[in-house]
Amino acid sequence: MRLSAYFLPILKETPAEAQIASHRLMLRAGMVRQASAGIYSWLPMGFKVLQKIGQVVREEQNAAGAQEMLMPTIQSADLWRQSGRYDGYGKEMLRIKDRHDREMLYGPTNEEQITEIFRSSVRSYKDLPRMLYHIQWKFRDEVRPRFGVMRGREFLMKDAYSFDVDYEGAKRAYNKMFVAYLRTFDRLGLKAIPMAADTGPIGGDMSHEFIILAETGESQVFCHKGWMDLGISGIEVDYQGDLQPVVDKFTSLYAATDEKHVPAECPVPAADLIETRGIEVGHIFYFASKYSEPLKAEVQMPDGATAPVHMGSYGIGVSRLVGGIIEASHDEAGIIWPESVAPFKVGLVNLKAGDAECTRVCDDLYAKLNAAGIEVLYDDRDERPGPKLAGMDLIGLPWQLVVGPRGLQNGLVEIKHRRTGEKHELSIDSALSKLIG
Amino acid sequence: MRLSAYFLPILKETPAEAQIASHRLMLRAGMVRQASAGIYSWLPMGFKVLQKIGQVVREEQNAAGAQEMLMPTIQSADLWRQSGRYDGYGKEMLRIKDRHDREMLYGPTNEEQITEIFRSSVRSYKDLPRMLYHIQWKFRDEVRPRFGVMRGREFLMKDAYSFDVDYEGAKRAYNKMFVAYLRTFDRLGLKAIPMAADTGPIGGDMSHEFIILAETGESQVFCHKGWMDLGISGIEVDYQGDLQPVVDKFTSLYAATDEKHVPAECPVPAADLIETRGIEVGHIFYFASKYSEPLKAEVQMPDGATAPVHMGSYGIGVSRLVGGIIEASHDEAGIIWPESVAPFKVGLVNLKAGDAECTRVCDDLYAKLNAAGIEVLYDDRDERPGPKLAGMDLIGLPWQLVVGPRGLQNGLVEIKHRRTGEKHELSIDSALSKLIG
Incomplete structure (x- = not known):
């Protein structure tokens, strides 16, 4: 969604x-x-x-x-x-x-x-x-x-x-x-x-x-x-x-x-x-x-x-x-939702909706997660990063997948586990396989 | 069930x-x-x-x-x-x-x-x-x-x-x-x-x-x-x-x-x-x-x-x-239920619940249909054949699978399509594959 x-x-x-x-x-x-x-x-x-x-x-x-x-x-x-x-x-x-x-x-x-x-x-x-x-x-x-x-x-x-x-x-x-x-x-x-x-x-x-x-x-x-x-x-x-x-x-x-x-x-x-x-x-x-x-x-x-x-x-x-x-x-x-009742498993955040590469990667991740049957809430709005990340914390989906221009220069995206707060910078493929499991 | x-x-x-x-x-x-x-x-x-x-x-x-x-x-x-x-x-x-x-x-x-x-x-x-x-x-x-x-x-x-x-x-x-x-x-x-x-x-x-x-x-x-x-x-x-x-x-x-x-x-x-x-x-x-x-x-x-x-x-x-x-x-x-909303796809009828072979075959069919994800209502009651078959017609499941001692002597069971009324005597395996599709 x-x-x-x-x-x-x-x-x-x-x-x-x-x-x-x-x-x-x-x-x-x-x-x-x-x-x-x-x-x-x-x-x-x-x-x-x-x-x-x-x-x-x-x-x-x-x-x-x-x-x-x-x-x-x-x-x-x-x-x-x-x-x-x-x-x-x-x-x-x-x-x-x-x-x-x-x-x-x-x-x-x-x-x-x-x-x-x-x-x-x-x-x-x-x-x-x-x-x-x-x-x-x-x-x-x-x-x-x-x-x-x-x-x-x-x-x-x-x-x-x-x-x-x-x-x-x-x-x-x-x-x-x-x-x-x-x-x-x-x-x-x-x-x-x-x-x-x-x-x-x-x-x-x-x-x-x-x-x-x-x-x-x-x-x-x-x-x-x-x-x-x-x-x-x-x-x-x-x-x-x-x-x-x-x-x-x-x-x-x-x-x-x-x-x-x-x-x-x-x-x-x-x-x-x-x-x-x-x-x-x-x-x-x-x-x-x-x-x-x-x-x-x-x-x-x-x-x-x-x-x-x-x-x-x-x-x-x-x-x-x-x-x-x-x-x-x-x-x-x-x-902080337990996975069994979370409204979506993953919150996908496009940190810079105006950036073509960020949007391309996000759209692609969104399609692949959906195809794997994973429920994703995709923040595709043109909005500042701060409120976007705060909003994701507020609604408490188990995983956040954050895509920004700086990380993408090195081919990396960030995964955050909402419960523990742990963050990892991963390649796009590693992030996907971590979430699809 | x-x-x-x-x-x-x-x-x-x-x-x-x-x-x-x-x-x-x-x-x-x-x-x-x-x-x-x-x-x-x-x-x-x-x-x-x-x-x-x-x-x-x-x-x-x-x-x-x-x-x-x-x-x-x-x-x-x-x-x-x-x-x-x-x-x-x-x-x-x-x-x-x-x-x-x-x-x-x-x-x-x-x-x-x-x-x-x-x-x-x-x-x-x-x-x-x-x-x-x-x-x-x-x-x-x-x-x-x-x-x-x-x-x-x-x-x-x-x-x-x-x-x-x-x-x-x-x-x-x-x-x-x-x-x-x-x-x-x-x-x-x-x-x-x-x-x-x-x-x-x-x-x-x-x-x-x-x-x-x-x-x-x-x-x-x-x-x-x-x-x-x-x-x-x-x-x-x-x-x-x-x-x-x-x-x-x-x-x-x-x-x-x-x-x-x-x-x-x-x-x-x-x-x-x-x-x-x-x-x-x-x-x-x-x-x-x-x-x-x-x-x-x-x-x-x-x-x-x-x-x-x-x-x-x-x-x-x-x-x-x-x-x-x-x-x-x-x-x-x-x-006569359309398949899309039928409460069960198949009604399985044991015509003679007291008969060991009928019961064995029915139990086996029931297990296999369930394993294939098919919703079955299994009439396992000790009741006369007439009311059992009339009950199946009344509740209107799309398919009836009828198992009786006479058919089983030749290894056959009967499939009835509720809408058309068509009946076929089939081997147990053929009946299964017709229903599992």
């Missing part, structure tokens, strides 16, 4: 309303624009990141055996009355009346709706287990939306739902999602720590929050320093097999939010305890028959009797993750 | 509320479930088709130079007051008050919002032309939603918006979208005819509806029979070049809806005139400064003066197309 033709409205000034780094950087880098309080439009570069995060989430959900579907945003109030949550949800729920004065709502979550679909379609234990998910916009009418997409009102969430005949089946589903979450956040370049959680308005009796460590996080968290060396990558996962050992491994080290942490009872000696702040990016729940009983989602069991199914629900904040990744990965100069 | 593990709740009975083929077939084939009047959940197979149609739309939009972004579903009423449309839109607009009693709405379209984004980001004629689009859920509170996803209240739409300095630029953008639409519908296996249209609530002075011919369509349409032989496939398109000749070619033959058709003035002799019904699947508008003037989307021109930009908007009904394609492509037995 040529920057001259790309809709990327970079801001020079830091917007006054942005209090945290991700909000500030997303506005400055032209990723989002506020539409109303807590409601954002995603401009092309922000949308690209959102899509890439969604794709990683989707791949890991599919690998764990969940099937993708899509529920609507607007739901009927009646369904929520059946579950008993309509009144309890309070003002966070965006309530709507349609033209016939029927009460509707913009779904803050989908337990009721998926249970209703399941109830109307499944009759027998033979049709279980099932795991369904969707990635859809939700609305929670926060009193004070803030921190950009981190605490927005309209937000994109992946929510999965499992249906099993008994506790053992439900626990297997829970474990699959637990492991899928570890893998998902790992692929996104995040250290997300599962912490035993209260079940809150979703309800249930087994729950973990997945929390990434970041100074600007909303919750105080405490964890064993051993977490810094613990990761899922390299661990082989067989979703058909027993995942309990993996889950045990990742719940053996202490980790708790301030809601659960009681200093006097903490099993970790002070020297081994990390105290910092964290951002919740995922949350998993097992809640037995909390919804299947009132909504009558029952199956016929082998003995002929009917029984309500055991359910769980599993959420990942997809739009929130865009902010979360930036909180976890930025510096003074701007964003 | 193994059918035994797939959430595909096929209905044996035709639902009473479904009046047209696509609605009936989408419910029976387990593609959608109604959530409320005119609001649907997309089950895994329906969702897959929706995604594939969206992907074709996206590829053709990108090819035409439009950039993808995403605007939110909920908009502020203030913006619509600025454009003057808030009161005029009537009860079709879903109006909402948030917890602070601020007036909001669920966007039925996005002219105001994109204009606001553009206004706050672009200053100079040098930043034009621009074309932006998104694929997002919209809401129109129809009095009587019906015909399933064809006339729903919550629906998925691609809407693109162009910004140019003058009429000539806007006309170039209009032509790009005109041609992109021809290509999009062609790839979806549809004959969509552009018909000069009234501009309705969007406004403007140049507009075409793209209408597919189908007996169950909502409008009466009239067109020259030459349309039956006219298609975009094979015509080379250069989006950087002059597209006027292509547009001229596709507007030279007569085509009009009953709103525009005046029998006494029709230039086509009766013998050459086709009269049938049609379904609107796309609509493009040029409306000059209708929104840029009230919303002050102005740029500085070369002479230093400011001028409102010339805009157009361009919609495709993505969720409606799922129904539209079925209306145009089905028979008594069920849906």
Whole structure:
């Protein structure tokens, strides 16, 4: 993509309303624009990141055996009355009346709706287990939306739902999602720590929050320093097999939010305890028959009797993750994208757009990188080198490929790795093969 | 995907509320479930088709130079007051008050919002032309939603918006979208005819509806029979070049809806005139400064003066197309998917799941087709052959690969082409190479 033709409205000034780094950087880098309080439009570069995060989430959900579907945003109030949550949800729920004065709502979550679909379609234990998910916009009418997409009102969430005949089946589903979450956040370049959680308005009796460590996080968290060396990558996962050992491994080290942490009872000696702040990016729940009983989602069991199914629900904040990744990965100069979700892998900078040789080399590099299937943002604008390089640092693409007249006299271009800041002067061919790999 | 593990709740009975083929077939084939009047959940197979149609739309939009972004579903009423449309839109607009009693709405379209984004980001004629689009859920509170996803209240739409300095630029953008639409519908296996249209609530002075011919369509349409032989496939398109000749070619033959058709003035002799019904699947508008003037989307021109930009908007009904394609492509037995949007290319049927050899051959075929990157739905259930084959016809995958004990005695399996009904008995290897191609 040529920057001259790309809709990327970079801001020079830091917007006054942005209090945290991700909000500030997303506005400055032209990723989002506020539409109303807590409601954002995603401009092309922000949308690209959102899509890439969604794709990683989707791949890991599919690998764990969940099937993708899509529920609507607007739901009927009646369904929520059946579950008993309509009144309890309070003002966070965006309530709507349609033209016939029927009460509707913009779904803050989908337990009721998926249970209703399941109830109307499944009759027998033979049709279980099932795991369904969707990635859809939700609305929670926060009193004070803030921190950009981190605490927005309209937000994109992946929510999965499992249906099993008994506790053992439900626990297997829970474990699959637990492991899928570890893998998902790992692929996104995040250290997300599962912490035993209260079940809150979703309800249930087994729950973990997945929390990434970041100074600007909303919750105080405490964890064993051993977490810094613990990761899922390299661990082989067989979703058909027993995942309990993996889950045990990742719940053996202490980790708790301030809601659960009681200093006097903490099993970790002070020297081994990390105290910092964290951002919740995922949350998993097992809640037995909390919804299947009132909504009558029952199956016929082998003995002929009917029984309500055991359910769980599993959420990942997809739009929130865009902010979360930036909180976890930025510096003074701007964003530093992990390659897995970077909007482009390479930023190609023509330092002197008026120079014929610079432009020839850049056009050629651009064509070759594109032909190799590498996503390139090509700054072909007639603009001074300073702002061009600062802009590239700001938007945080993993690699910068910088072409200027001085280097070209010796046949050299510069490659900069955004994360480490390392720069190398290389021949054009070496630079190409370094990027194409 | 193994059918035994797939959430595909096929209905044996035709639902009473479904009046047209696509609605009936989408419910029976387990593609959608109604959530409320005119609001649907997309089950895994329906969702897959929706995604594939969206992907074709996206590829053709990108090819035409439009950039993808995403605007939110909920908009502020203030913006619509600025454009003057808030009161005029009537009860079709879903109006909402948030917890602070601020007036909001669920966007039925996005002219105001994109204009606001553009206004706050672009200053100079040098930043034009621009074309932006998104694929997002919209809401129109129809009095009587019906015909399933064809006339729903919550629906998925691609809407693109162009910004140019003058009429000539806007006309170039209009032509790009005109041609992109021809290509999009062609790839979806549809004959969509552009018909000069009234501009309705969007406004403007140049507009075409793209209408597919189908007996169950909502409008009466009239067109020259030459349309039956006219298609975009094979015509080379250069989006950087002059597209006027292509547009001229596709507007030279007569085509009009009953709103525009005046029998006494029709230039086509009766013998050459086709009269049938049609379904609107796309609509493009040029409306000059209708929104840029009230919303002050102005740029500085070369002479230093400011001028409102010339805009157009361009919609495709993505969720409606799922129904539209079925209306145009089905028979008594069920849906007939074009390969470009089929949820799976092949339906593999094990006629006797209890038979070891049948199961061995099916498992092997399933593994090989998957390894070749072919999407297969494998009916591995222990069920009678009749319902299995009827189910495959109903869901309408392009190819059926049927494995039974009788054929296997001679080393043969059966391939059926759903559209033509042609069946061939082939060796296992020949069947594989026919499907893998």
